Amino acid sequence: MESNTLFPVFLKLEELHTVLIGAGAVGHEKLCALLLNSPASRITIVSVQISEEVTQLAAQYPAVTLLQKQYEAADLAAADIVIASTNDASLNGQIRNDAHQLKLLVNVADQPALCDFYLGSIVQKGQLKIAISTNGQSPTMAKRLKEVLQGYLPDELETSLEQLNALRNSLEGDFKNKVAKLNAATAVLVESVPEKDNKPNFKWLVWLSIVFSLGILLTVFWFKEPEFRVYITEVDPVFYWFLIGGFIFAMVDGSIGMSYGVTSTAFSLSMGIGPAAASMAVHLSEILSNGIAGWMHYRMGNINWKLFRLLIVPGILGAVFGAYLLSSLEHYNAYTKVLVSIYTLILGWVILSKAFKTRKMKSREKIKKIRLLGLFGGFIDAVGGGGWGSIVLSSLIAGGRSPRFSLGTVKITRFFIAMMSSLTFVTMLNWTNWEAVLGLVIGSALAAPIAARVSNKISVKTIMVAVGAIVILVSLRSIILIIMKQF
Known part of the structure; x- marks a missing residue:
C-alpha cells in the first residue's frame, strides 16, 4: 500500500510574502484559510476579476493587497510562496512553471499533480494546532476529521498548554534532566485516568x-x-x-x-x-x-x-x-x-x-x-x-x-x-x-x-x-x- 510521504511543516506566513492568483470562490476559500490561521500574513492577490467576498475580506486586513490585472510572471518576483486558484488549467500550469523558474513552492487548487505543497484542514485549540492531510486524495475526509477533532478536544487545552509551558520554564538543569522532571510531573495525569471508558452511558x-x-x-x-x-x-x-x-x-x-x-x-x-x-x-x-x-x-x-x-x-x-x-x-x-x-x-x-x-x-x-x-x-x-x-x-x-x-x-x-x-x-x-x-x-x-x-x-x-x-x-x-x- 502506498504511504503518505508528505513532510508536515508550520510556516510563519507573517514573515513571508504570499502571492495568490485568482479571486473567485476558490480564491476566497484559500484567502480565508490563510487569514484564519495567520491574520498578519502579507498577501498579494492578482486577478482580472475580483469577487465581492474577496474585496470585503481583504479590506479588513491591511497586509492584503489587491491587484486587478492580468497575471504576469513578474508578479512572482517578490514572492516567497505562490498559490494558483484560477479556473484556467493552462494558466495554472503557466503559473507553476513561472514559480519553478524562480525556485518557489506553488499550490494549485484542485490539481494535486501540480502542487509542491497542500493546504490541509486545521484544528486549533488556542496555541495547539493540528494539520490534517490526505495527500490530496480526499479533502472531504480531511474536513470530516477536522470536525471530529474540533468537537472532541476540550477548550481547556489552552490552559493546560500554558501551565505546562510555565512548568517547563521553571525547570533547571540540562535537557535530559528537564525531560525527566517533566515526565515525573505529568505521570500523575496518566495514573489518575481510570481504565474504563469515561464517556457517560445514557443508553x-x-x-x-x-x-x-x-x-x-x-x-x-x-x-x-x-x-x-x-x-x-x-x-x-x-x-x-x-x-x-x-x-x-x-x-x-x-x-x-x-x-x-x-x-x-x-x-x-x-x-x-x-x-x-x-x-x-x-x-x-x-x-x-x-x-x-x-x-x-x-x-x-x-x-x-x-x-x-x-x-x-x-x-x-x-x-x-x-x-x-x-x-x-x-x-x-x-x-x-x-x-x-x-x-x-x-x-x-x-x-x-x-x-x-x-x-x-x-x-x-x-x-x-x-x-x-x-x-x-x-x-x-x-x-x-x-x-x-x-x-x-x-x-x-x-x-x-x-x-x-x-x-x-x-x-x-x-x-x-x-x-x-x-x-x-x-x-x-x-x-x-x-x-x-x-x-x-x-x-x-x-x-x-x-x-x-x-x-x-x-x-x-x-x-x-x-x-x-x-x-x-x-x-x-x-x-x-x-x-x-x-x-
Whole structure:
C-alpha cells in the first residue's frame, strides 16, 4: 500500500510574502484559510476579476493587497510562496512553471499533480494546532476529521498548554534532566485516568425515559379522552396527512438540524388547529422522533456532553414555562393563532435568508452564554411550536462550534425538552384531534433513524430554500384565512 510521504511543516506566513492568483470562490476559500490561521500574513492577490467576498475580506486586513490585472510572471518576483486558484488549467500550469523558474513552492487548487505543497484542514485549540492531510486524495475526509477533532478536544487545552509551558520554564538543569522532571510531573495525569471508558452511558436513561413518558401519555389519553379508545376503528383521513407531513418534516429536520417545529406548526395551523394544540402535537411527536435521533447520534459519537449539561436544565425550564403560558391563553385562540403564524412566517424568512447567505470565515470566539441560550430557545420553542433548532443550533454553529456535534447535542436535549413541555400541555389542555398527534408521532419516528444517517449527505442549501419557501407560503395562507374570517 502506498504511504503518505508528505513532510508536515508550520510556516510563519507573517514573515513571508504570499502571492495568490485568482479571486473567485476558490480564491476566497484559500484567502480565508490563510487569514484564519495567520491574520498578519502579507498577501498579494492578482486577478482580472475580483469577487465581492474577496474585496470585503481583504479590506479588513491591511497586509492584503489587491491587484486587478492580468497575471504576469513578474508578479512572482517578490514572492516567497505562490498559490494558483484560477479556473484556467493552462494558466495554472503557466503559473507553476513561472514559480519553478524562480525556485518557489506553488499550490494549485484542485490539481494535486501540480502542487509542491497542500493546504490541509486545521484544528486549533488556542496555541495547539493540528494539520490534517490526505495527500490530496480526499479533502472531504480531511474536513470530516477536522470536525471530529474540533468537537472532541476540550477548550481547556489552552490552559493546560500554558501551565505546562510555565512548568517547563521553571525547570533547571540540562535537557535530559528537564525531560525527566517533566515526565515525573505529568505521570500523575496518566495514573489518575481510570481504565474504563469515561464517556457517560445514557443508553438506558434515554430508552427508559421514552418508555416511561409514552406509558404516562397513553394512560392519560386512555382515561381522559374516550375518543382515543375508539380511534383504531375510526381513522380520520387527517391522520394520513399528518403521517406524511411528519415523515417529511422529520427528514428535513434531520438533514439541516432545524425546521421540524416550524414546518409542523405552520402545517397544523393551516389545517385549522389552534396554536396551543398545534404546539402540543408537535412536542408529543418530538418525544419519540428526537429520542430515536438522539440515540442514533449518541451511537455515532456526535454528542458534546459538556454542552448537553449546559443546555438541558435551562431548556426544560424555558419550555415548561412557555407551554404553561400558551395553554393559559387558549381562550384567546383567535389572537394567538395570528401571532404564531407571524412567528412561523418570520422563521421561514430567516431559514430562506440563511440559505443564500454568503459563507464567511467562522469566528474563533465561541458563544459563552449557553444556559441563557437554552432558556430562551426552550421558551420560544414551546410558545411558537418550534424554534429550538433554528435558534439554538444556528447560534452554536455561528459561534464557531462543530456543526456535527452541535446537531447531535441539540437533538438529544430536544428529546427531554419535548417530553417535559408535552406533559405540561397534556395536563392543561382538553383536545380530541389525536389523529394529528399520532400521524406526526408515527411519521417522524419512521424518519428519525433515516434522517440521522443521511444528515451529512444532502444539499443543505436546497432543503433550506424549499423549507423557507413552504413555511412562508403556508404561514401567509393561515394569516389571510384568519383575516378573511374576521371580515
